Amino acid sequence: MSHDDTLYLVDGSSYIYRAYYAIRHLSSPTGHPTNTIYGFTQMLLKLLKEHQPRHVAVVFDVGRETFRTELYPDYKANRAALPDDLRVQMGPIRDLVRAFNIPALELAGFEADDIIGCLAARFSATGGRVVIVTGDKDLMQIVTERVTLLDTMKEKRSAITDVIERFGVEPRLVTDILGLAGDASDNIPGVPGIGEKTAMKLIREYGSLDQLLERASEVKGKNGEKLREFRDQALLSRRLATIRCDVPIQVELEELASQEPDREALNTLFRLYGFTTLIKELTGRSTLSSEGYCTVTAQEELEELVHALERSEEFAIDLETTSLDPRDAEIVGLSFSFRDHQAWYIPVGHTSDAGLQPGQLPRDLVLERLRPQLESPSPTKIGQNIKFDMQVLATNGVSLSGIRFDTMLASYVLNPSRQGHGLDALALEHLGHRMISYAEVTGSGKTQKNFSQVEIETASRYACEDADATWLLHRKFSPLLAENGVEELFHRIEMPLVPILAGMENHGVLLDIRLLADLSRDFSSRMATLEGRIFQLAGTTFNLNSPKQLGEVLFERLQLKTGKKTKGKTGWSTDNEVLSSLAEEHEIARLILDYRGLSKLKSTYSDALPRLVHPRTGRVHTSYNQTVTSTGRLSSSDPNLQNIPIRSDEGRMIRHAFIAPPGHVIISADYSQIELRVLAHLSGDPVFCQAFEHDEDIHTRTASEVFGLFPEMVTAEMRRQAKTINFGIIYGQGSFSLARQLGIARKTAEEFISAYKERHAKAVGFLDDCIRQAEEQGFVTTILGRRLPIADITSTNGNIRAFAQRNAINYPIQGSAADIIKSAMIRVDGRIRSEGLKSRLIMQVHDELVFEVREDELLAMELLVEEEMSRAVELRIPLKVDISHGVNWSEAH
Known part of the structure; x- marks a missing residue:
């Protein structure tokens, strides 16, 4: 050595x-x-x-x-x-x-x-x-x-x-x-x-x-x-x-010399354990040949491609754009693939300091020549997050039709618990190919270029690879969907939803900007009043938004007794749970909670929403995500319109700002107690089924059973407790947390749970069966056959296994509710189109659909929505829909 x-x-x-x-x-x-x-x-x-x-x-x-x-x-x-x-x-x-x-x-x-x-x-x-x-x-x-x-x-x-x-x-x-x-x-x-x-x-x-x-x-x-x-x-x-x-x-130094890792072995292990990032970092390599990639720069080449697309049964399409916001994005190029390892890229918007880079066909000419193929139901279209391409084309006057397959959605349906369904990760996992990263093409940080500034030759390789990988993934995923029994769910629910969501997002929601400004001023004034009262009670001024200073005031200066240390033991916890436990006895804690509530409403909604209004449309446009939640539910982002509060007066005022344009009203259609109805259908529980068949108030009935009273004797407080019991026990809530939530003795909570389980033995038995199914198969299923993996159901860690068991109970119910609302969206949209109505679905919020409706279509829409939502999925008990309307969302809810 x-x-x-x-x-x-x-x-x-x-x-x-x-x-x-x-x-x-x-x-x-x-x-x-x-x-x-x-x-x-x-x-x-x-x-x-x-x-x-x-x-x-x-x-x-x-x-x-x-x-x-x-x-x-x-x-x-x-x-x-x-x-x-x-x-x-x-x-x-x-x-x-x-x-x-x-x-x-x-x-x-x-x-x-x-x-x-x-x-x-x-x-x-x-x-x-x-x-x-x-x-x-x-x-x-x-x-x-x-x-x-x-x-x-x-x-x-x-x-x-x-x-x-x-x-x-x-x-x-x-x-x-x-x-x-x-x-x-x-x-x-x-x-x-x-x-x-x-x-x-x-x-x-x-x-x-x-x-x-x-x-x-x-x-x-x-x-x-x-x-x-x-x-x-x-x-x-x-x-x-x-x-x-x-x-x-016995070890010689030569035996310890560093060697290149066995990338194939690492790839196998990383895939086995789900280390997607490590797969890309360590084992990915280029396996797709670029020899079949072509750049279309001449009119004759475009004509050849158009004729080839006409003769194909299906093709993959991918757009390169200047922005990730489809309403601001300009098309830089279009790529296509309809044969393995072959792809074509048409550059139309690459620029340089001197203007457009040479060797490009005019964008309008290309779109007009491709319009018949893009707008025709045949050939069918394949994409990766094809909703984005659909929206960008719509902004450019092209209505993409015949959408049949989205590889991102297919990956999600096959494995909803997978962390991310991006093209790079999917290609690495399923094709063994390391894609050219966006950063490799555009750079990163301060020197990052817009894609329009990328040289055409570099852009073409990148874009063709995207189309090629999308085409190959669709061929790989298609048989897997059938093998896993989710082909029908994919083609009848998830794919038809794509154009509906694209239309909702592009249309957007109208806001009353003046009302939001007034709310912000009101919130500021009330926060200032609360701040003054809090300082008076504290006997000092401090930064109310500093958890450290707040903790010192509450637990050191005022000596409040129920404080707990933060996770790092470096200070006092002042989270809402701590403050809520103090609020009943200490006015200062209640005032701080009020201050925080107003502060969140102001910063998250009344201040933020006006800034998100698009200058061209005058509306706010959210993104609905189909591939985020584990249960199949849609999520909303940028902004999140599914999280706007409804229980407080202030939260309802935010919803007042979601308005209908002149000559229109807002309709809100909300499934009533959808998750309990799903449980009744899946379990066949006779008590639940009878109550829903006779349109009884299920929470009043539960209160009547638990407290041993006639329904007429049930108070509002008893009904509230029964509602907590109904949902809590379904989702695996134990006596300790139920007692805490209801503010009752643990023994009383145990008695509630025992009485409930006795009355609803069939529902409880179904929930137990869900756990057994998860243990035996590793997944549970929904009404429409969606498979929801329960990864940790056999964990040797008791806490982790208990959490997985709760998911095994929750997922079939929540996932089935997601199936139902998605099916309802598809049915309602189909009826609106077939009857030629001008009204539109503009929001989906959990179990609620929100519509912007022309006044002369109000009655027709209320009947249509109630009919289609109530029969979205055939159940053994009726689906009940609560429908109302108003000039804004709050009035309609």
């Missing part, structure tokens, strides 16, 4: 435990715990990237039984058994190390520290250097001029001077200190009554443990007595703490 060579020895146990406790929960798509595997891999990658070792090995413990347990059976006996969710990750971690082509060293009868010590001594003696990667202080005893420690998590190196600073002695005497002080983590006894500080002082004074024990009679007081009494125990403890450097392990 030369002076330039450095051997890195990774303490595997140190990495494993750090990863396990740093990342508390992570699991693979099949439910296998992966938090430690992932954390270990990231730490190993950090080492490899930042230090690029030329020689490296990872060293593991092989078992508890070693020569130390023969010397002292209680060695490490105080350690708890390895947690089940950690034990099952130990083998995969070794597999990953081997896939990195890094030697994984272990030896029965010895600990990893002994192997590390032996190799460090052996290879440093030949003239090289050794870096031990660990956070374990015990390894400081083997530090030399040529052997150092490296804690990659803290970016700290430890040399001889650092050992002396830590223990007060040179490395060879560290075990003497451990012999005296012992080590509680390893159950090394040491000398009772002598701690580390005293041990350091004694060793410095007497030179070594041997000399100290020889002169123990000179040590006065109890320390002297203990040294004389526990002499043999001190020597045993030192022996237990001493790292063996004579381990019989």
Whole structure:
């Protein structure tokens, strides 16, 4: 080993435990715990990237039984058994190390520290250097001029001077200190009554443990007595703490030389454990040939492409644009693919400092020539997030028709719990191909270019690859949809919803900007009044928006008693839960909650919404996301229109600002108690079914049953409690949380739950069956066959498994409600179109549909919406729809 060579020895146990406790929960798509595997891999990658070792090995413990347990059976006996969710990750971690082509060293009868010590001594003696990667202080005893420690998590190196600073002695005497002080983590006894500080002082004074024990009679007081009494125990403890450097392990330096990782093996493991980001980073490579990619720059080439599209049954389309906002985006180019590994790119908007880059056809000419193919139902169209392309084309006067397949949606339907369904990740996972990233083409940060500024040749390769990958993914996903029994759900629900959502988003929602401005002023005035009263009660002024200052005022200055520390123990928690528990007794807490509520309404809605109004349309445009939630529900973003409060007067005032244009009204159509109706249908529970068939108030009926009263005797408070019971028990709520939510004794809550379960035995039995199905199959299903994975249902961690069991109960009900509202949207939209009405669906908010309706179509629309929503899906009990209208959303709700 030369002076330039450095051997890195990774303490595997140190990495494993750090990863396990740093990342508390992570699991693979099949439910296998992966938090430690992932954390270990990231730490190993950090080492490899930042230090690029030329020689490296990872060293593991092989078992508890070693020569130390023969010397002292209680060695490490105080350690708890390895947690089940950690034990099952130990083998995969070794597999990953081997896939990195890094030697994984272990030896029965010895600990990893002994192997590390032996190799460090052996290879440093030949003239090289050794870096031990660990956070374990015990390894400081083997530090030399040529052997150092490296804690990659803290970016700290430890040399001889650092050992002396830590223990007060040179490395060879560290075990003497451990012999005296012992080590509680390893159950090394040491000398009772002598701690580390005293041990350091004694060793410095007497030179070594041997000399100290020889002169123990000179040590006065109890320390002297203990040294004389526990002499043999001190020597045993030192022996237990001493790292063996004579381990019989045969490893040559050449065997530890760094090698390229086995990318195929890593790819297999990363896919197995769901490490999508790592797949892209480490194992992705270019596998799609670009030889069949063409750039269309001449009229004759465009004509050839148009004729080829006419003759094809289907084609993939992808647009390159100047913006991600479809209402602002200008088309830079269009790419197409309808044969494997072949694609065409038509540049129409690439610019340079001198204007348009040469070699492009006019955008209007290209769109007009492609219009018949794009607007015709045949050939059918394939895309990745094709809703965006549809919206951009609509802004340019082209109505994309014949949309048949969206690869992003197909991926979602196949696995709703997957983290993201972007094209790059899908190509990597399903095609084994690393896509050219957007940043590789445009740059990043301050130097990032708009796509319109990218050179045509570079842009063409990128755009053709997008179309090619989309085409290939559609061919891969199509049979998978059928194999997994979700083909009908995909083609009858998810795909037909795409143009409906595109139309809703493009149309937008009209806002009363003046009303929002008035609300902002009112909120500001009321916040100022609240602030003054809060300062008066506090006896001081402070920053109300600073949790640190607020905590100090409440729990140190005012001495309120129910405070709890924050997670990092650095200050007092002032979250809403804490303040709510204080509010009943302390006016200041109630006022702070009121202040926060107004502040959120002001910043999130009355101030923010006007800024989001598009200058061209005069409306606010949200994005509805089909591939975000695990249950199939739509989500809304930029802005989120599904989260506008309804219960408070202030929240309802925000909804007042969502208005109808002149000559129109707003209709709100809301499913009544949809989730309980779904449960009644799925379970066949006779009590629920009878109540819904007779249009009874289910919460009043539950209150009547639980409290043993006639329905006429049920009070509003009893009904509220029954509603909490109905929804709480369905979603796995226990007696403790139910008691807390209702403000009743836990025993009373237990009685409520017991009575409820007795009356609704069939519903409870169905929920239990959901858990069994999840345990047996790994997923649950909805009314329309949507498969919802329950990844952690077999977790060995009790808390994680309990959470998964709650999901197994929740998902079929919430997912079925999502199926129903989506089906309703499709049916209503179809009727509006078939009857030639001008009214429009403008919002979807959980179980509610909101329409902008012409006044002369009001009656027709109310009848139409009620009819189609009530029969969106055939159930054994009726679906009830509450419909109302008004000049704004609040009045209509």
